[in-house]
Amino acid sequence: MDGIYPANPTTIPANLTKPSKAHKRHVWLAVLGLITFVVIYLALTTWFGWSSYNLIHSSITTGQGNLFTWIVALSSGFLTLFMVKALLFVKKGSIEQEYEVTAQSEPQLFKFLFRLADETGAPRPHRVFLSPRVNACVFYDLSLLNFFFPSKKNLEIGLPLVNALTISELKAVLAHEFGHFAQRSMALGNWVYIAQQIAAHIIAKRDALDNFLRFLSRIDLRIAWIGWILRLIVWSLRATMETIFNLVLLAQRALSREMEFQADLVAVSVTGSDALIHALHKLQAADEAWDRAQSFVNDQVREGKASKDFFAVQLRVIKHMSGILNDPNYGGVAQVPVDNPAQHRVFSADIAQPPRMWATHPYNHEREQNAKKIYVPGVLDDRSSWIIFDDAQALKEQFTTKLLSRFDVEYQPDEEIFSLLDKVYDREYLNSRYRGAYLGRSFVRHAAKPDVLYESNIDPAISALSELYPEDLSAKLEQMRTLVRERDLLIALRDGFYTPPDGVIRFRGNEIKKRELPGVIEEVSGECARVQEVIFNHDKRCRTAHKCAAAQLGQGWDDYLTGLLALLHYADHMQANIADSRALLNNVYAVVTADRNVSSRELKRLVAAATDVFRALAIVYRDAGQVQLDTEIQQRLEIENWAASLGDFTFVAPDQQNISDWLNAVDSWLNATLGWLGALRQAALEQLLVSEARVAGWAKAGAAATPAAARSQVPQSYPTLTPGEERALQKRLDLWDRFQTADGFVAGALRFVVAGSIIGGALYLTMAPHLLL
Incomplete structure (x- = not known):
């Protein structure tokens, strides 16, 4: 154990752990x-x-x-x-899928x-x-x-x-x-x-x-x-x-x-003082990577195969995400400087929620400040944590087998599973040259029509294609994500959906009162809008530059790119519209059942929200025949006809008599439809970027282009949902429900x-x- 156990700090201040x-x-x-x-x-x-x-x-x-x-x-x-x-009562402490170890099994x-x-x-x-x-x-x-x-x-x-x-x-x-x-x-x-x-x-x-x-x-x-x-x-x-x-x-x-x-x-x-903070910094990436690894493993399990080592998949995902985000510290942490390490900070003062493991704990930057208030130098041992187990590899495989024991799978060599995982991340939109521009964001949602996604004036020079994704784009995207996260958290605090762990709102190093939130939200929203405009203009420049190059090449490529962008716009907005109608239904259901009694008026309101969901679904199936996919998209989705793949819309409209059964059945329709629209959106985005890359390659090389496939077609009109047009959700209960649930100081x-x-x-x-x- 002396060879495994990390060394303790040599000097520990007196009363360091004494309660304050x-x-x-x-x-x-x-x-x-x-x-x-x-x-x-x-x-x-x-x-x-x-x-x-x-x-x-x-x-x-x-x-x-x-x-x-x-x-x-x-x-x-x-x-x-x-x-x-x-x-x-007796409440048994338990964990899901428990795996107990003893001093005999893991000495x-x-x-x-x-x-x-x-x-x-x-x-x-x-x-x-x-x-x-x-x-x-x-x-x-x-x-x-x-x-x-x-x-x-x-x-x-x-x-x-x-x-x-x-x-x-x-x-x-x-x-x-x-x-x-x-x-x-x-x-x-x-x-x-x-x-x-x-x-x-x-x-x-x-x-x-x-x-x-x-x-x-x-x-x-x-x-x-x-x-x-x-x-x-x-x-x-x-x-x-x-x-x-x-x-x-x-x-x-x-x-x-x-x-x-x-x-x-x-x-x-x-x-x-550093080890715990480094662990806290890694938790977010570990959470995200584990979720992505589980999603990949679930897909493989459905095909009857799996890796012997679930945990190797998690590490592989972290490596891929680090490359995609151009962030060498993703899943890692920067080295502690030799000079003045006590002033080194990993976290900045913000209102971001901590990782799931410590979601109810103080903010990250507060924990770091507490840990370094009296700085204790320590020796950081970078060896893997698996060394504390007697046979780590055997344990990984045994635990993986336990996790997948309910499924009939055939375990494949790591090389084969890694190859399949690498293919998942070998997507054009994940290519590091895009600086993460298409990761976790939509560039078509802000536009009510696809035409708005093009600029009217742009330098048609071929050289512009090489300058579309500069290095500083990563910083702008990160700034936008940070501002959006801050704005959304402030709104959640204002509306009562999120409560600070200790009741104190801290933002950018300052404590703010709840009554000050509207002004702060307005200020952050303005910052966010300005940065988003810069990013959206960059998106337009990318689409327009490739369309100009495609027009010069001929062979129908400009028309083909236009069709792909329209298809992406259709899939994204239709998916958003259905998801938004579902959010309203969930909100109404939560409100009308808050006091565990649904009145006739509340029942009518619930049926109205359910009807909105039904109509949003029905439009997708009604217009399915007008969606014509090009051959490349068909191959990506492995289908020949969009309408035939969706199937017939046999769902019934909700009413006061069938609402209970309708609510039990609606999720299956929502999940299936959203799944198809999500797949269509993904295929359209991937094909658009691949096609733009082809056009750029031909244009730069001065080569002749091959003929483009016939363009995809979408309905002339369909519901769109730009940011800010979402259905209004009820954020506060009515007076009687607030009294019943003690929602607010006065009601309580x-x-x-x-x-x-x-x-x-x-x-x-x-x-x-x-x-x-």
């Missing part, structure tokens, strides 16, 4: 909030239980009970049962983990699981007993994470998790989580007790009123406990932020007052029979 004053303050706030929730919960449960018992006992022993007394007693007993049932790994746990002062993990996720985390079983006895901690290690990190970086990530193992405030987090499970059972779960109340409310009016009152009290209990627990969560989120900072410092104490406060008053009335009601008795 802010940490301690948030601990006390979280404790206070949790105690308040528990006391109120137990007090209500005890009161209803005592009232039920006392009323029944008094009625029986004194013989003075009447019908009213018995109704109150039994109702109190029902409410007691309702409150107690949420306490009787080297456990020696590494035990040594790291001992060095960080953390308890050793109870059990260790390997997973197919870019992740490492702590998980455990939870029940009411864990309010009094600590739960045993299990450790999950994602092998795709291992695959992407060096041994120093993995050590830092695991040390961060062990930092949580060692935190005393982790117990408080467990208590809050247990309380959260109780609150979730009370607030969200609907079971036999709710069914009983609904049944009671529908029978004879002389009895139904009891069900109505009980349902009202149950609603009040749910609303009150949810409001109180939300206050607990606010305090817990602030504490969680401090806990993450402290866990980071634990990692710094055993690896130095009002609901709390109403619910509290009803509970107060219920408590008084349970006291009245005592006074009579």
